[in-house]
Amino acid sequence: MRALLTLAPLLVLVLLAQPRPASASEDGANGSAEAAGQRARFAKEFCGGSAQDVAEYKEKLRKVLTEASQFDTRWQTGWRRGDSDAIQMRSLQLSSPSEFAVRVKGNCERIKWQADNSLRVRPPK
Template sequence: MNDVRHCPGVLVVVTCCLLAWTALPQPAMASEDAANAKAETAGERAHFAREFCEVSSERVDAYKQRLRKVLHEASDFDRHWQVGWRRAENDNRQMAALRDRDPADFAARTKVNCERIKWMVQNSLRPAARK
């Protein structure tokens, strides 16, 4: 009776534990995915900032270089940045149309969004807190 082969409950528990363990995200992969997502979001915000917040291309490039050092876990920083940059194109077209259609609403939205982006940029360049 002490033989594990004759104890199906133990085998079920061991099998469930192994399946649960393999389903857990691996820390390296999770941090890489998070860094990739942050690079995409940063590219998207940078494109908006350049178009509507009077941020020069030079400042965007400098931000990109500094962020690349913070997001060193990103698998292909430039590719993910470009994905975000292209993703912003549709939103930027909508904002440009709003500028023509309703300048007051455009000005209000741009003011809020530019302030938010400025705050987010400052926070994104800080190294992640260690747990």
């Protein structure tokens, strides 16, 4: 019993040192930031979005995704993932311009809808 009592403070320190688990809403917000970064990269490259449009969208989204603990990091991860998407789309543009045009049209429409939808403030659950 005495040995257990002497270990108690050490156990408390170990438990406090553990990183806190992310909540489901925090994970969701971080994932949304990453997906938005990827979509923004595509929109800038293929849908006529400007750097200013992207910056404004990012700041508006940051205000909506208040639970995202890693907003900038996850946005950048998504943006970098969008780089590989852009390479694939450029390859498609060279090999099949008509297929490229169809995909860009559909993707740009979908991305605009997703961006508008992501900026809607939702009531807390």
